[in-house]
Amino acid sequence: MNLRQNAAPTSPGELLGLLRDGQARTRAELATETGLARSTVRLRLDALMHAGLVSGGNDAVTGGRPASRFVFNARARVVLAADVGATHATIAVTDLTGEPLTMERLALDIADGPDAVLGLLIDTWRRMRASHLPTVPIAGVGIGLPGPVAHSTGKPTHPPIMPGWNGYDVPARIAADFAVPVLVDNEVNLMALGEHVRCFPDEAHMVFVKVATGIGSGLISNGQLHRGDVGAAGDLGHILAPHGGDVRCRCGNSGCLEAVASGPAIAAKLHAAGLDATNNADVVALVQAGSPIAGQAVRQAGRDIGEVLATCVSLFNPSLIVVGGAIAEAGEMLLAGVRESIYRRSLPLATERLRIVTSRAGANAGVVGAASMVVQHVLSPSVLDRELA
Amino acid sequence: MNLRQNAAPTSPGELLGLLRDGQARTRAELATETGLARSTVRLRLDALMHAGLVSGGNDAVTGGRPASRFVFNARARVVLAADVGATHATIAVTDLTGEPLTMERLALDIADGPDAVLGLLIDTWRRMRASHLPTVPIAGVGIGLPGPVAHSTGKPTHPPIMPGWNGYDVPARIAADFAVPVLVDNEVNLMALGEHVRCFPDEAHMVFVKVATGIGSGLISNGQLHRGDVGAAGDLGHILAPHGGDVRCRCGNSGCLEAVASGPAIAAKLHAAGLDATNNADVVALVQAGSPIAGQAVRQAGRDIGEVLATCVSLFNPSLIVVGGAIAEAGEMLLAGVRESIYRRSLPLATERLRIVTSRAGANAGVVGAASMVVQHVLSPSVLDRELA
Incomplete structure (x- = not known):
């Protein structure tokens, strides 16, 4: 049985939901697609055109009389x-x-x-x-x-x-x-949400991870943002990193992921190793310049983040993890560490179809x-x- | 602004959604509640009564003429x-x-x-x-x-x-x-889902944890079951327990939560301490009989489970955690351990409104x-x- 049955779009708003894919359609096509009577389609389109949300015109002349096609007007507001x-x-x-x-x-x-x-x-x-x-x-x-x-x-x-x-x-x-x-x-x-809507609209369950001055995430569940009870969902930064040890975190606890794997934490390690690094951009520049110490430090941060994400994979079973934020610009080193931990710590079923990629929407997400x-x-x-x- | 606006229930199915609360209503009350015309309400009710899903009768005689009241017929199927x-x-x-x-x-x-x-x-x-x-x-x-x-x-x-x-x-x-x-x-x-529907229908984000021969969980996100990409969501049992050490798990990894905090893991600890425990029921019986060793072992299992649930709280920000399964029958010892770890490891915001309770739907959930x-x-x-x- 198919559980994905949808109701006929009976209201103007539901009809607009169909047109929001950007395809132009004739009244006859809309009637076929929705199962609505043509007279009902006409009424719904009139309401949407009156509000400026749908444009129509005579552009389909194919042999017989021209059929008006209707299209979502994304510039209406x-x-x-x-x-x-x-x-x-x-x-x-x-x-x-x-x-x-x-x-x-x-x-x-x-x-x-x-x-x-x-x-x-x-x-x-x-x-x-x-x-x-x-x-x-x-x-x-x-x-x-x-x-x-x-x-x-x-x-x-x-x-x-x-x-x-x-x-x-x-x-x-x-x-x-x-x-x-x-x-x-x-x-x-x-x-x-930006990554989901713009780049991965078909992924019902995805996790976006931002690795920068802080570490946080956003969850998409059943195609919707999962915000949690008080809007605090996705707070990866203060989860105990399995190898976090006694590193103090600004939150008061110790061993938090943010205290060992954020941009400032990596920069501090590189500084202690004698490299000139004080912020996220320095870390990325050193990795891109080929510094083996910086590359290893970013990869280890990826492993630490991956250990926590492995728990997220077991709990949430996403089909996609997107890694973004300033440190993600260091490229494959971070992702390699993330993948290493996730595949080591997760059950095969949960990673069977899992993809782990860098941000596609980038700075505008x-x-x-x-x-x-x-x-x-x-x-x-x-x-x-x-x-x- | 109020983001919880709902559309008028325009279809018979949507009208039934209203009546499923079990309250009887007159046509006039349904028209007022939905904003639909009374003639539309009449048509929708006719369709639902024809299918046997709604019953109506003349039971409300208040001064003037009697008004028929309509009610969801839960015994229709x-x-x-x-x-x-x-x-x-x-x-x-x-x-x-x-x-x-x-x-x-x-x-x-x-x-x-x-x-x-x-x-x-x-x-x-x-x-x-x-x-x-x-x-x-x-x-x-x-x-x-x-x-x-x-x-x-x-x-x-x-x-x-x-x-x-x-x-x-x-x-x-x-x-x-x-x-x-x-x-x-x-x-x-x-x-x-059973706990959610029957006992906690107003909790949009909740976690149900089963502690028995295995350890697993079910997540409710935005009022819906979150099943994950391949139906593997909620798999707590094979997450690395922070104090799991080198205990081997049947999954092939070591330090999994199930290997240190499940019913059999607790029974094995009690057996090694010289107590007569081989299964979940033995563990519960020993705790209920007041054995301090059994009580401490169950409380420690609760702490281990709580360490993993703390991550779940940070990621998912539920308003409610329900603990069920055979070992939950040991009562407050398990819950005390769970609470101890969660409150120690979570940010104040995420636990501000969090409740942690034992199963209410019980064996029929x-x-x-x-x-x-x-x-x-x-x-x-x-x-x-x-x-x-």
């Missing part, structure tokens, strides 16, 4: 998206596929607090809109932040590196300037994920049908 | 459910809430292979139906098995303790006798889960609307 890190933000205006129409990378300090940082985002979006698409309506705002966020309220919850942000009502601040839905999430979750989070929400049938009713 | 372990099966006929109408526990040997074991299930269901509700149609069949199962096909995949079952087409065998949907899953997944899996499928709007169309 824009999304304001930002991926905010500790020291930089990537800020974009995107279309309704999450594709950036204009994008900038700005320096900031997250410790300046929410008023300063969100003010900078708002000013940048205003400027971007003034020069690009000033008349296109805004569908919503999506923001990624470098700490745990209660997604249902958009408030950061005890973020360790974000002084002044705990419990701050981010959506309320943004809504004062833009009266549209505002969605906020942890940036690693949004990197996972977070901002694309922020935009995709907004698009998923505002174009979901439940929200869109309410708007069109 | 039955589900054939079985929770099959290595040496026993719990076999039931349930109603459409998953509640057993009749139930038996039988001895069997899973190693007798699929023909013998499934034959026993089929004979038992036939006998149960002959004496209970022989004329009520069967909605579907749900089976839990003690190994990994590819849920989409219902075939076991390399199950370690089930010789002869690898790749066996369980649904095809059952469908030869009962021409209804047949769904199969790992028994620990179904115990998790698996068979209730098997029935619930079938009910979720056959009463889902996508499947039901197709049937009613």
Whole structure:
């Protein structure tokens, strides 16, 4: 039996869900594909065209009379998206596929607090809109932040590196300037979502791992972000590394993965070995220049990360692990270590179909994920049908 | 903003979803609750009553004319459910809430292979139906098995303790006798589902841990079972226990959680200490009789399990961990050890709202889960609307 049966798309929002694949279709094709009466298809399309979300035209003249084809209009609205890190933000205006129409990378300090940082985002979006698409309506705002966020309220919850942000009502601040839905999430979750939506849409169960100044992950379960009870899911950095020993971590425990395998931990080891390394970029540069000590240190970090990911593989049984973040730019050395530990510690069944790859969405994964989070929400049938009713 | 908006239930299946809470409602109440026109509510109810899934009657006489009230008829069809372990099966006929109408526990040997074991299930269901509700149609069949199962096909995949079952087409065998949907899953997944549906329906993210001859878990993510890519998710037993040392495991690795904290591992420790313990029941009996050595051994097993669950808490951020299985009957000693490790190794945010409790659904969790899996499928709007169309 086939468990993947889907209901006929009975509402305008569900019909749009079909058209969001970007293919143009005639009314007859839509009726065949959905099982709906042609009169119903006509009504649904009228509602979507009235909202500007679907365009139609006479472009298919094949012998008989021309048949109108209808297509999703991804430029009907824009999304304001930002991926905010500790020291930089990537800020974009995107279309309704999450594709950036204009994008900038700005320096900031997250410790300046929410008023300063969100003010900078708002000013940048205003400027971007003034020069690009000033008349296109805004569908919503999506923001990624470098700490745990209660997604249902958009408030950061005890973020360790974000002084002044705990419990701050981010959506309320943004809504004062833009009266549209505002969605906020942890940036690693949004990197996972960006990779999933843009590069691996068919993977129902995947893990995205960011290896940089911190170590974190985002989980996709049954095709959806798994955020956990308070938005703290995917916190790899403070799991006990099996060979973590007594290395003290900034969290107060010892032997945490972040204390032995993060960029700063690797840089500290290289510095102790007499190499000139103080940050992530130094580590990557040394590996790329062929330093055997740096290569070995990154590979060992990969092994340590792999030991913890082996547990993640046993628990979560993903089909794909994507490794990203600044240290992933060191390339195969990190991945080789990760693979070595995972294959050694996992049962054969769980790794039978497992792929372990480096990030494909790259530096834009977070901002694309922020935009995709907004698009998923505002174009979901439940929200869109309410708007069109 | 409220992200929990739901669409109006536009189909008969969606209307039934509302009535499945067991509350009786008038047409007017259903129209108010759904926003549908009363004429639409009438049409939807007619379809559901025609299928026997909703009953209506004149029981609400309050001053004016009587108003018919409508209620979900959970006895409209039955589900054939079985929770099959290595040496026993719990076999039931349930109603459409998953509640057993009749139930038996039988001895069997899973190693007798699929023909013998499934034959026993089929004979038992036939006998149960002959004496209970022989004329009520069967909605579907749900089976839990003690190994990994590819849920989409219902075939076991390399199950370690089930010789002869690898790749066996369980649904095809059952469908030869009962021409209804047949769904199969790992028994620990179904115990998790049974606990979730019956005792903790509001917990979106929960972990059920079974501690018995083996150690396994079932995960609920966003209110749904997380089965993983090949149905292998939740495999706690072969994760490296942080203090597992060099203890050899039957899987070929050493230091696995199952090798240090399962029922047989505890019994072996007690036996080596001169106590008369060879199986799970002996361990529980010794703890309940007040043996300090047995109590300490179970508490240490709880600590070892808690170390691995701490990783699960960091990754998955559940709001609830439910501990079940034969060794959980030893009571608070096991739970105390589990709590000790989890609270020591986890970040405060992830344990802020975390509850750790013993199983409430008890020995019937698996068979209730098997029935619930079938009910979720056959009463889902996508499947039901197709049937009613």
